[in-house]
Amino acid sequence: MEHIKEFFETRDKFAKYVGIEIVEIDKGKATVKLDIDERHLNGVNIVHGAVLFSIADYAFAIASNSYGDVAVSINANISFIKAVSSGTIYAEAKEQSRNPKLATYLINVTNEKGELLATFHGMVYIKKQKLEDIK
Amino acid sequence: MEHIKEFFETRDKFAKYVGIEIVEIDKGKATVKLDIDERHLNGVNIVHGAVLFSIADYAFAIASNSYGDVAVSINANISFIKAVSSGTIYAEAKEQSRNPKLATYLINVTNEKGELLATFHGMVYIKKQKLEDIK
Amino acid sequence: MEHIKEFFETRDKFAKYVGIEIVEIDKGKATVKLDIDERHLNGVNIVHGAVLFSIADYAFAIASNSYGDVAVSINANISFIKAVSSGTIYAEAKEQSRNPKLATYLINVTNEKGELLATFHGMVYIKKQKLEDIK
Amino acid sequence: MEHIKEFFETRDKFAKYVGIEIVEIDKGKATVKLDIDERHLNGVNIVHGAVLFSIADYAFAIASNSYGDVAVSINANISFIKAVSSGTIYAEAKEQSRNPKLATYLINVTNEKGELLATFHGMVYIKKQKLEDIK
Numbered sequence: 001m002e003h004i005k006e007f008f009e010t011r012d013k014f015a016k017y018v019g020i021e022i023v024e025i026d027k028g029k030a031t032v033k034l035d036i037d038e039r040h041l042n043g044v045n046i047v048h049g050a051v052l053f054s055i056a057d058y059a060f061a062i063a064s065n066s067y068g069d070v071a072v073s074i075n076a077n078i079s080f081i082k083a084v085s086s087g088t089i090y091a092e093a094k095e096q097s098r099n100p101k102l103a104t105y106l107i108n109v110t111n112e113k114g115e116l117l118a119t120f121h122g123m124v125y126i127k128k129q130k131l132e133d134i135k
Numbered sequence: 136m137e138h139i140k141e142f143f144e145t146r147d148k149f150a151k152y153v154g155i156e157i158v159e160i161d162k163g164k165a166t167v168k169l170d171i172d173e174r175h176l177n178g179v180n181i182v183h184g185a186v187l188f189s190i191a192d193y194a195f196a197i198a199s200n201s202y203g204d205v206a207v208s209i210n211a212n213i214s215f216i217k218a219v220s221s222g223t224i225y226a227e228a229k230e231q232s233r234n235p236k237l238a239t240y241l242i243n244v245t246n247e248k249g250e251l252l253a254t255f256h257g258m259v260y261i262k263k264q265k266l267e268d269i270k
Numbered sequence: 271m272e273h274i275k276e277f278f279e280t281r282d283k284f285a286k287y288v289g290i291e292i293v294e295i296d297k298g299k300a301t302v303k304l305d306i307d308e309r310h311l312n313g314v315n316i317v318h319g320a321v322l323f324s325i326a327d328y329a330f331a332i333a334s335n336s337y338g339d340v341a342v343s344i345n346a347n348i349s350f351i352k353a354v355s356s357g358t359i360y361a362e363a364k365e366q367s368r369n370p371k372l373a374t375y376l377i378n379v380t381n382e383k384g385e386l387l388a389t390f391h392g393m394v395y396i397k398k399q400k401l402e403d404i405k
Numbered sequence: 406m407e408h409i410k411e412f413f414e415t416r417d418k419f420a421k422y423v424g425i426e427i428v429e430i431d432k433g434k435a436t437v438k439l440d441i442d443e444r445h446l447n448g449v450n451i452v453h454g455a456v457l458f459s460i461a462d463y464a465f466a467i468a469s470n471s472y473g474d475v476a477v478s479i480n481a482n483i484s485f486i487k488a489v490s491s492g493t494i495y496a497e498a499k500e501q502s503r504n505p506k507l508a509t510y511l512i513n514v515t516n517e518k519g520e521l522l523a524t525f526h527g528m529v530y531i532k533k534q535k536l537e538d539i540k
Contacts, residue, residue, distance in 0.1 A: 011178035014186055042196070043146035044269055049196075049208045050189035051149055057185045061177070073184045074372060075345045075393055077212045077482040079509050079528055081502040097486040097521055102344060102395065104484050104524065106511075116502055119509065121526050123345055123393075123484055125372065134179055209507060210480045210528055212347040214374050214393055216367040232351040232386055237479060237530065239349050239389065241376075251367055254374065256391050258349055258480055258528075260507065281448035284456055309422040312466070313412060314539055318419035319478045320462045324455035331447070331454075343454045347482045404449055 001025040004066050007131055008058075015058045018051065022062065028095035028105075030062035035088050046083040047117075053078055055091040056107040056120035063093035063105055064124040068131050071103065071124035078120045088112045091120075101126055136160040139201050142266055143193075150193045153186065157197065163230035163240075165197035170223050181218040182252075188213055190226040191242040191255035198228035198240055199259040203266050206238065206259035213255045223247045226255075236261055271295040274336050277401055278328075285328045288321065292332065298365035298375075300332035305358050316353040317387075323348055325361040326377040326390035333363035333375055334394040338401050341373065341394035348390045358382045361390075371396055406430040409471050412536055413463075420463045423456065427467065433500035433510075435467035440493050451488040452522075458483055460496040461512040461525035468498035468510055469529040473536050476508065476529035483525045493517045496525075506531055 005025055008015065015032075018040075023031040034040070034055050042048040056078065064071040093107045107120040140160055143150065150167075153175075158166040169175070169190050177183040191213065199206040228242045242255040275295055278285065285302075288310075293301040304310070304325050312318040326348065334341040363377045377390040410430055413420070420437075423445075428436040439445070439460050447453040461483065469476040498512045512525040 008178055012183070013174050013176045014183035015177075017174040018185075039148050039152040041148045042150075043143055043200075044205065044207075048147070048149035048192075049211070050153075050185070050192045053188045053192070053211075054185035057183075057188070061184075065178075070179065072179075072218075073215050075212070075214050075484075076184070076188070077210070077347060077526060079210050079480075079502075079526065080208050081509060083207075096524055097484075104486060106524070119501055119511070119526065121482060121484065121524065210349075212391060212482060214345075214367075214391065216374060231389055232349075239351060241389070254366055254376070254391065256347060256349065256389065278448055282453070283444050283446050284453035285447075287444040288455075309418050311418045312420075313416035313470075314475065318417070318462075319466075319481070320423075320455070320459035321419055323458045323462070323481075327453075327455045327458070335448075340449065342449075342488075343485055345482070345484050346454070346458075347480070349480050350478050353477075 008062055018054050020055055020058050025062055025066055027066050028063055029093060030059045031090060031092045032059045033088055033090045036086050046085050049080055052080065052109050052118045055089060056109050056118065059091040059093035059107050060105050060120065060122045063095060064103055065131055070127040070129040070131055072127065074123050074125050076120060076122040078118055080118050082115055082117045084111050084117060089117060139197065143197055153189050155190055155193050160197055160201060162201050163198055164228060165194045166225060166227045167194045168223055168225045171221050181220050184215055187215065187244050187253045190224060191244050191253065194226040194228035194242050195240050195255065195257045198230060199238055200266055205262040205264040205266055207262065209258050209260050211255060211257040213253055215253050217250055217252045219246050219252060224252060278332055288324050290325055290328050295332055295336055297336050298333055299363060300329045300336065301360060301362045302329045303358055303360045306356050316355050319350055322350065322379050322388045325359060326379050326388065329361040329363035329377050330375050330390065330392045333365060334373055335401055340397040340399040340401055342397065344393050344395050346390060346392040348388055350388050352385055352387045354381050354387060359387060413467055423459050425460055425463050430467055430471055432471050433468055434498060435464045435471065436495060436497045437464045438493055438495045441491050451490050454485055457485065457514050457523045460494060461514050461523065464496040464498035464512050465510050465525065465527045468500060469508055470536055475532040475534040475536055477532065479528050479530050481525060481527040483523055485523050487520055487522045489516050489522060494522060
């Protein structure tokens with residue numbers, strides 16, 4: 001899994017810009033984390049919905065690409081459950097289904113106390129291309 | 136609408152960090168835009184799904200809060216349709232329904248050629264609090 | 271479009287069982303309707319969410335299969351907006367995007383007064399098979 | 406839980422019309438099942454997407470109303486994973502979150518072999534009304 005980790009850490013510019021770090025990767029699974037600071041807040045001083053989406057989406061992208069085939073997101077659904085303003089948040093992606101063309105993932109976003117902040121359900125389309133062939 | 140615009144421009148830190156600008160606001164409507172640069176790309180050099188979500192979510196937040204009552208996002212569904220790597224992208228939010236507690240919005244994300252990149256459908260819960268009472 | 275209409279009217283057994291009728295079909299578009307009776311109600315005497323889904327899904331299936339290629343639903347998102355207990359309900363599907371593999375549709379469910387009851391957003395995967403080759 | 410079971414069995418007319426039966430109910434949880442027959446099929450002779458939605462939605466409704474407060478569905482997202490044509494299908498609803506106004510549920514639809522056919526994620530709005538006060 002080291003080359004998948006390196007691929008995302010060196011190439012995913014938006015995840016780096018937001019500050020999200022990879023904690024763990026396995027086939028069909030990924031956990032990432034984000035230390036909340038001021039830039040992640042919205043107009044009412046809570047963590048922005050788009051930040052919760054971004055962390056979930058990063059875990060989703062890593063888990064769905066973990067086999068080495070390029071998987072592109074085609075649909076995502078997020079429910080926002082609990083608001084926080086600080087601390088560290090985690091997103092953990094688990095595979096629900098995978099066939100040669102389509103796969104689905106469930107991602108839970110939690111805080112450092114293990115409280116559920118958001119749930120994310122995403123679907124990818126799997127291309128014939130390999131991650132290692134991307135320049 | 137000038138106070139709503141000012142509220143979001145001065146207070147939404149994540150939208151500012153991503154670089155999204157407000158184009159137009161009206162009751163139940165909003166258009167925002169983003170000039171794509173390198174930080175908005177993902178591992179395969181296309182605009183990150185989380186960036187498309189962020190711009191749609193910003194238009195959604197402004198449109199749903201445009202009446203002055205605090206509206207918090209509870210659910211969002213996004214479909215990714217076309218990938219781009221550069222240019223300017225726009226998100227336009229339109230209200231589909233609104234009752235005293237819940238409202239729904241449809242947001243189209245397009246590029247400068249008017250091509251549809253993503254569609255976003257979001258639901259908010261409307262609080263008793265007013266935007267102007269937030270410190 | 272006559273063969274598409276005939277295909278669905280004679281073969282879609284669940285749509286017939288629920289009582290849904292086709293009003294109009296065109297490439298990428300379809301309108302269907304349902305006269306509400308007692309069997310369509312839920313425990314609190316309003317039209318069942320699954321009935322609103324069923325009518326939207328039928329318009330979605332017809333619109334997405336209207337080109338003659340078999341299209342199978344892979345994801346659907348529905349928001350419930352207004353409850354009704356009687357009358358006639360309509361679902362109108364419009365295509366938002368279509369490429370050789372994936373297409374998305376937006377379906378509005380309304381009553382005979384034109385009030386919006388639900389919005390449905392669906393995605394299909396387009397197979398190489400033709401509708402006319404199905405036995 | 407016996408009164409919740411009786412409420413749904415005697416009053417939910419559409420679930421009865423489709424043929425869905427309650428297997429088990431607990432606080433925030435429900436399992437239901439459906440023996441597939443011809444009326445549940447679509448135009449290509451597989452179980453209709455609206456049937457998979459209906460069974461998931463019924464488990465969702467029971468689980469979300471299991472505390473005795475009226476809960477109405479406001480949003481649902483379903484992903485279709487595997488097609489079947491016969492046998493018995495099950496839907497099992499589990500609560501993910503619940504506050505005084507909003508709650509979310511995850512529902513898995515499986516067949517008698519335990520294969521995942523669809524995943525459903527739903528959100529309800531909780532009313533002040535009690536189920537026992539509905540006439």
